[in-house]
Each structure stands twice: as C-alpha cells, then as structure tokens.
Amino acid sequence: MPEVTPIPLAQLTTLRTGGAPARMIDAMTTDELVLTLRELWAEHEPVLVVGGGSNLFVGDAPFDGTVVRVLTTGIEMLPSPRPGYVRLRVAAGHNWDDLVAHSVAHGYSGIAAMSGIPGTVGAAPIQNVGAYGQEIVQTLVEVDLIDAVDGEVRTVPAAELGLGFRTSQLKKHYGSVAERDAVILSVTLELADVGSAGHPLTGAQLRTALGVAEGEPVTLAWVRDHVLATRARKGMVLDDEDPDTWSAGSFFQNAVVSASFARTLPPECPRWPVAPDLDPVMVVPLATFDGVVPPPASTEPDVKVSAAWLIEHSGIGKGFRFPRSRAGLSTKHALALTNRGGASAEELAQLARFIQGRVQSEFGLILQPEPVLVDVEL
Structure with missing residues (x-):
C-alpha cells in the first residue's frame, strides 16, 4: 500500500479542522484503492476515505x-443507447468542477x-449534489463501488442508490x-x-x-460563467x-417539510414544491382482494424551504460570530459556516448549535447539517 507521512486533516478539508491521523495512504489508481x-477492512481498523474534503467536518482530536x-483521475467516453446523448465514466477522485468544465467545453449538457x-x-452521488434545480440524480446512470x-466490486444502477434530496443510501447522516x-x-x-x-x-429555478x-x-459556456460568478458573489x-x-459550502440543508407545516411559516419564506411520486406502488394482498382497487390517497407534495432565510430571520445575520471566536457565518451567505482562520x-x-437553537425557537424546525461529521458533535 502507498503509505505516506500523515498530514493534519485541517489541510485536507475546506473547513480546515482536524488533526493528523495515525496512518495515511494515497490511492493513485482504482486498483490501489480497491x-x-x-486490506484495511480485513484488519478492522477505523478508516476515513477522503476525496476533496469539502463535505467533511472533522473534530479537533487526531x-x-x-x-x-x-x-x-480520468474521464472515459462511452456510447449511449439514446440518440443525442453521450456517457462519461469518471474516476472517483477526479475534481468535480474539472468534469463540469470538460462537459461544457465538449457541449455536453446536464x-x-x-x-x-x-x-x-x-462524492457527488453520496449526497446527490445539486444547485439551481440541477441534481446529479438527473444524469447519473450507475456507479462502480466496493462494498465494505x-x-x-459491483456496478450499481442509480435507481438502487436511494437518491433523494442531498442524500443516498451511501451517506452517513448526522446521528446515523x-x-x-x-x-x-x-x-x-x-x-x-x-x-x-x-x-x-x-429549469425555472436556474432561469x-x-x-x-x-x-x-443561452450557451453552456454562458451558463457556467454566470453560475461561477453567482457562486463567487x-x-x-x-x-x-x-x-x-x-x-463546507451550505452547512445546513434546506429543509423539506410537509405542506401543512410550510403553511405555519411566514408567507415570505422562500419555498419550492418537491415533486410528488406520480406512480406510487400499491400492494393489495391477494387473500383479501375483492376486485376493487382503492383510489390513491390524496396528499399534498412536500415543500422545500430556505434554510438561509430561516437563519437570517431568526436574528442571525451574515457575518455573525461570537466575541473572540474564530468561527463565523460568511459575510456573503447565511448558510455557510466559515473558519475565519485557525478556528x-x-x-x-x-456556532452551529446556536443557529439550530435559534431557528427551532423561532420557527419550530431543527435544521440538519449537510456535511458528514467525524468525531464532532452538535
């Protein structure tokens, strides 16, 4: 195994926290990674797999x-069974934005x-990354993975990954x-x-x-340039x-709540309907089937509400920080908890716990963290 001298996780994560591990291994090829x-799983020792480190919040202890x-790294072009489409098989360690740039340069939309x-x-399918109405679930065909x-090593279709709003079967949610x-x-x-x-x-949200x-x-290049400019602001x-x-980007997820709960929030709180299941599966036991199929229950679709709005309207503005603390909200975006240097x-x-408490007190909703938490508690 290509073992290297351990370096602090604070140097490998975008939140810049975490001590050095006991051991560190760099996997440069898929065969090395497998x-x-x-070998590590066979030894039953704790393993932390790190890609770009942009969705990890790591505790202070080593x-x-x-x-x-x-x-x-690497991008392989494959034929698609659908006319007018192409398939790209991309190595897990490949930089996501480099892939987006590659797709735009070649005129591949999605x-x-x-x-x-x-x-x-x-890391993208693990939390079904998305922005401005696009999510990876819309273009993902399959993944190759290794089961612990x-x-x-197995090839798993996207439909079997349980992809949902910022989640999948592969994501370790906080507390689970x-x-x-x-x-x-x-x-x-x-x-x-x-x-x-x-x-x-x-997409209306992107427009x-x-x-x-x-x-x-508009061209794909125009979309990319303007999305980058919007995100930079x-x-x-x-x-x-x-x-x-x-x-770690947006620290808290936009909350998905029932339509009835959404009506208890102020009308000015931004919200978006979550697409309902238009073809729900109904199971009727044959032993009790009388020839009549009951009509589907009429339910309102869930609603996604803006976590940033909830934070700001609970009294916590952009740039908020405790006295003498080196952690604070971004001065540009209320959803981003930032390390102002050495936090x-x-x-x-x-800071995260304080925000959760304020939002719960004001609106009766507990915001859930989006990053994966390692050896740290909220």
Whole structure:
C-alpha cells in the first residue's frame, strides 16, 4: 500500500479542522484503492476515505485510524443507447468542477448549473449534489463501488442508490450510519450532446437565478460563467485568499417539510414544491382482494424551504460570530459556516448549535447539517 507521512486533516478539508491521523495512504489508481480498502477492512481498523474534503467536518482530536485519500483521475467516453446523448465514466477522485468544465467545453449538457461545487466526482452521488434545480440524480446512470461488507466490486444502477434530496443510501447522516457501507470507485453520467449553440434553459429555478427569460437561448459556456460568478458573489467558490470560502459550502440543508407545516411559516419564506411520486406502488394482498382497487390517497407534495432565510430571520445575520471566536457565518451567505482562520472544530460546532437553537425557537424546525461529521458533535 502507498503509505505516506500523515498530514493534519485541517489541510485536507475546506473547513480546515482536524488533526493528523495515525496512518495515511494515497490511492493513485482504482486498483490501489480497491486493494487498500480490502486490506484495511480485513484488519478492522477505523478508516476515513477522503476525496476533496469539502463535505467533511472533522473534530479537533487526531483521527485514530487510517485516512485513505482518493487521488484517482480520468474521464472515459462511452456510447449511449439514446440518440443525442453521450456517457462519461469518471474516476472517483477526479475534481468535480474539472468534469463540469470538460462537459461544457465538449457541449455536453446536464451539469453546467453545478459549476463551482467543490469536491470530487465520487462524492457527488453520496449526497446527490445539486444547485439551481440541477441534481446529479438527473444524469447519473450507475456507479462502480466496493462494498465494505464483503470487499466485492459491483456496478450499481442509480435507481438502487436511494437518491433523494442531498442524500443516498451511501451517506452517513448526522446521528446515523449509511444504509450501504461502500466506497464509490467511478461514476457514469449520461449527458445531452447539444454542442456550442444556445438552447433554452428548462429549469425555472436556474432561469430565475441567472435572470434568463423562458425560451431564451443561452450557451453552456454562458451558463457556467454566470453560475461561477453567482457562486463567487456568495463566497461559494473556493479561494485561499477569502475566508468567506473556508467552509463546507451550505452547512445546513434546506429543509423539506410537509405542506401543512410550510403553511405555519411566514408567507415570505422562500419555498419550492418537491415533486410528488406520480406512480406510487400499491400492494393489495391477494387473500383479501375483492376486485376493487382503492383510489390513491390524496396528499399534498412536500415543500422545500430556505434554510438561509430561516437563519437570517431568526436574528442571525451574515457575518455573525461570537466575541473572540474564530468561527463565523460568511459575510456573503447565511448558510455557510466559515473558519475565519485557525478556528477549532468546537468553535464551529458551538456556532452551529446556536443557529439550530435559534431557528427551532423561532420557527419550530431543527435544521440538519449537510456535511458528514467525524468525531464532532452538535
């Protein structure tokens, strides 16, 4: 195994917290990654797999185990069974934004709105990354992964990953374990081959964010440039010179609530309907079937509400920080908890807990953290 001298996780995560692990291994190829994980899992020692480190919030104590850095790269073009589409199989360690840039340069549509999202390709399906109405679930075909249970490498269709709003079977949500303990080795996307000409944007959320009229044609390059500019204004594009970007992006998820609960929130709170299941599965036991199929229950679709709005309207504004604390909200975006320079994980956790408490007190809703928390509690 290609073992290297351990370095602090604060140097490998965008929130800049975490001590050095007991061991560190750099996997440069998929074969190295598979072999390394099989050996470590067989030894039953704690393992932390790190890609870009943009969705990790790590505690202050040294990690008592082995950190495996996924440094695999590469894009392979594959044929698609659908006319006008192409498939790209991408190594898990490949930089996500580099993939987006590649797709835009070649005229492949489907992920341009996710420009500027930090991290690696292998991490993208774990939390079903998305921005401005685009999510990876819309283009994901399958992943190759290695299961921790038996060390076997498998190709798993996207439909079997349990992809939902910022979640999947592979994500370790705060306070729980992943439904499927596995590491992604590669990701296959299917993108529309639209070329360099302009075409209308189909997503209302993206059109609104970029100020594009319905039916107005724009190029993929234009979309990417304007998404990057929009994210930069919010401090959501990594910049070593800007502490507003020393974050894990949106620290809290936009909350998905019932329609009835959404009506208890102030009407000015931004909200978006969550697409309902238009074809629910109904199981009727044959032993009791009388020939009549009951009508489906009439239910309102859930609603996604803006966590940033809830935070600001609970009295916590952009740039908020405790006296003498080195952790604070971004001065540009109320959803980003930032390390202003040398902040401990506990300083960031203290701020996160305060925000959760304020929002719960004002609106009766507990915001959930989006990053994966390692050896740190809220």
